[in-house]
Amino acid sequence: MSAPNQTMLSRVSIAIAVFALAVAALAVSGDRGSASSDAAGPGAPVAVTLSEFKISPATITVPKGGSLAVTNGGTMAHNVTITGTSVKSPDIAPGGSATVDLSSLAPGTYEVYCAVPGHKDSGMTASLTIGDGSASSATTGADQASGSQNMAGMDMSAVGNLSPSDPMAKRINKQLEDSMSGGVKQFLAYAKKYAAGEIKTGNAPLAPTVLADGTKRFNVTAAVTDWEVSPGKIVKAWTYNGIVPGPWIKVNPGDKVEVVLRNELPISTDIHFHGVSVPNDMDGVAPITQQYIEPLTSFTYKFTAPNHSELGMWHAHMHGQTAVLNGLFAVFQVGDVALPEGRTFNTMTVPNGVKISQEIPMVLNDAGVIGLSLNGKAFPETAPIAAKKGDYLLINFFNEGLQGHPMHLHRQSQLIVAKDGFALAEPYQADTIWIGPGERYSVLVHADEVGTWAFHCHILTHSESDAGLTGMVTALIVQ
Ligand SMILES: [Cu+2]
Numbered sequence: 001m002s003a004p005n006q007t008m009l010s011r012v013s014i015a016i017a018v019f020a021l022a023v024a025a026l027a028v029s030g031d032r033g034s035a036s037s038d039a040a041g042p043g044a045p046v047a048v049t050l051s052e053f054k055i056s057p058a059t060i061t062v063p064k065g066g067s068l069a070v071t072n073g074g075t076m077a078h079n080v081t082i083t084g085t086s087v088k089s090p091d092i093a094p095g096g097s098a099t100v101d102l103s104s105l106a107p108g109t110y111e112v113y114c115a116v117p118g119h120k121d122s123g124m125t126a127s128l129t130i131g132d133g134s135a136s137s138a139t140t141g142a143d144q145a146s147g148s149q150n151m152a153g154m155d156m157s158a159v160g161n162l163s164p165s166d167p168m169a170k171r172i173n174k175q176l177e178d179s180m181s182g183g184v185k186q187f188l189a190y191a192k193k194y195a196a197g198e199i200k201t202g203n204a205p206l207a208p209t210v211l212a213d214g215t216k217r218f219n220v221t222a223a224v225t226d227w228e229v230s231p232g233k234i235v236k237a238w239t240y241n242g243i244v245p246g247p248w249i250k251v252n253p254g255d256k257v258e259v260v261l262r263n264e265l266p267i268s269t270d271i272h273f274h275g276v277s278v279p280n281d282m283d284g285v286a287p288i289t290q291q292y293i294e295p296l297t298s299f300t301y302k303f304t305a306p307n308h309s310e311l312g313m314w315h316a317h318m319h320g321q322t323a324v325l326n327g328l329f330a331v332f333q334v335g336d337v338a339l340p341e342g343r344t345f346n347t348m349t350v351p352n353g354v355k356i357s358q359e360i361p362m363v364l365n366d367a368g369v370i371g372l373s374l375n376g377k378a379f380p381e382t383a384p385i386a387a388k389k390g391d392y393l394l395i396n397f398f399n400e401g402l403q404g405h406p407m408h409l410h411r412q413s414q415l416i417v418a419k420d421g422f423a424l425a426e427p428y429q430a431d432t433i434w435i436g437p438g439e440r441y442s443v444l445v446h447a448d449e450v451g452t453w454a455f456h457c458h459i460l461t462h463s464e465s466d467a468g469l470t471g472m473v474t475a476l477i478v479q
Contacts (some may be wrong), residue, residue: 001065003411020216024417026237035466037169045067045069046067047071048071048126049071049243050071050072050073051073051078052076052122053123054123055126055309056126058127059126059129059280060112060126060128062130062131062177064106064131066130067101067102067138068099068102069097069099070089070098070100071097072094072095073095076094076116076232077091077092077093077116077232077233078091078114078116078119078124080100080112080114082102082105082112083110083112084111084266085110086104087100087104087105089101093231094186096179096182096183096185097178097182099171099174099175101168101172102128104107104131105128107131108129109127109129110127110130112127113125115205133437136199155401156172156176162184169313176466176468179466179467182468182471183379183468184380184453186231187380188381189379190383191317191383191386192382195331198463199383200242201375201376202246202375202376202377203245203248203361203375204241204245204247206247206249209353213256214255214258215254215256215258215302216257217259218259219260220241221261221264222261222263222328224236225237225238227327228381229373230379230380233378235369237327237369237376238265238322238326239327240297244375245327245329245376245398246330247330247331248331248333248361249314249333252334253309253334253335254306256304257302257303258299259300261293261298263295263296264295265438267323268295269316270284270286270293270299270316270317270318270319271316271317272284272285272315272317273286273312273313273314273332274314274315275311275313275420275421275440276314276332276334279424282303284345285331286317286318292318297342308334309337309338309421310333310334310421311331311334311420311440311442312331312333313331313400313440314329314330315328315400322368324368325365325368325400326370327369327376329398331363331396331398337394337417338417338418339356339444341354343427345415345428346459347413348413348444354444356392356393356394358387358393359393359394360385360395361398362374362375362405363375363376363397364397364400364405365401366462366472371471372462372470373471374473374474378471379471379472382472382473384477386477387476388479389450389478389479391447391478392447393444394442394445396440397435397443398443399435399436399437399439401437402437403459404436405459406435406436406459407435407455408456408457408458409445409453409455410431410476411449411453412445412446413431413445414430415444415446417427418440418442418445419440420463421440427444448478452476453475454473454475455475
């Protein structure tokens with residue numbers, strides 16, 4: 001099996017190759033979304049552009065029953081909110097757009113602002129005047145007759161009460177389509193950035209310093225660091241070496257290991273090596289097995305790796321309910337997961353000497369400042385998995401969150417080869433795998449179907465929202 005650093009490189013080079021394919025696929029849905037927009041609504045929506053930190057134009061005039069076509073031309077998420085009403089847009093990601101229905105507003109003048117904390121004070125305000133709008137009164141009347149005047153903004157919850165021909169339904173549908181399309185466009189734009197190495201990612205393989213006696217020493221600093229979870233959402237993450245998940249430590253069975261932890265957090269910490277066979281005094285549960293590692297001090301964990309393969313995690317145990325969820329988690333691996341070579345399982349055959357093109361950690365989280373995420377990133381900033389047709393991928397799931405997550409891969413099955421790093425005597429195929437907190441599953445995927453395949457948590461509120469795809473979603477792109 002290839003070493004982590006080689007797999008990362010191949011992932012990047014393949015991502016470049018498949019990017020064009022994915023963009024071509026998206027263009028179809030994007031065009032369809034724009035075409036339908038012109039057919040719905042009373043009069044053309046009035047264009048409004050958001051940026052850092054202003055709303056243009058500063059004076060907006062809309063006929064009664066009209067709407068705003070809001071585009072975010074900035075580099076962070078913004079919204080439009082209308083003072084004294086329930087009318088507001090969702091948070092719109094950079095490059096995204098949304099239509100804001102104003103048909104619930106009586107003629108008059110209103111204040112418009114961005115409700116993202118701090119943005120109003122930075123200048124994101126404008127004035128909105130609703131005219132008496134005789135030109136569009138017929139359509140507005142129809143909206144009110146159907147009871148949809150309460151559907152202003154992004155209240156999607158009652159759309160099921162509307163007829164498919166209701167203009168309000170069409171406007172809401174347009175918003176829903178736009179939110180899905182906008183997110184997917186961003187995801188593909190980020191795929192390009194990943195391929196170009198422009199995104200700071202977690203799970204970076206950590207190279208040890210090798211001491212004279214062969215000991216592999218890994219230097220780690222825990223600190224609170226700015227971390228971009230999704231476009232424009234920068235949080236104060238708790239990190240090892242500045243990344244979420246922290247560095248991927250991989251050693252060989254029998255290696256002498258040192259992990260030197262420098263604590264620059266505001267609270268004490270420790271490292272628990274979860275699922276790794278270490279002596280009791282290296283188990284990292286302060287104050288039971290060691291003293292607290294106080295802020296601005298260091299501690300060195302020393303142990304000999306077991307003589308067999310293990311697939312574990314390393315994370316804080318001291319107030320893990322805050323520290324881990326905020327980002328103090330990473331992968332610790334001893335050797336390689338054993339594969340069931342030369343066997344056939346239902347629809348998948350694992351050849352003798354199977355070559356794994358990529359070994360991919362997939363670390364799940366759902367709380368703290370990181371929130372619903374895959375490898376410390378939320379859709380649309382999740383990294384896609386790019387493969388060539390015929391590749392065998394080894395995906396290791398790690399759940400560092402508070403809830404179980406049923407991870408579902410479209411079309412290609414997952415052959416579960418190990419649970420918590422222990423090779424299964426009888427591997428089995430599944431398309432959806434429930435991964436509970438603390439659990440690890442290793443799955444072999446034979447990427448044999450060309451296309452862009454969704455790969456997501458199937459608790460649907462972990463992967464979709466009124467704002468489109470969200471959180472625990474990525475894609476397997478097979479070329
Ligand atoms: Cu989930």
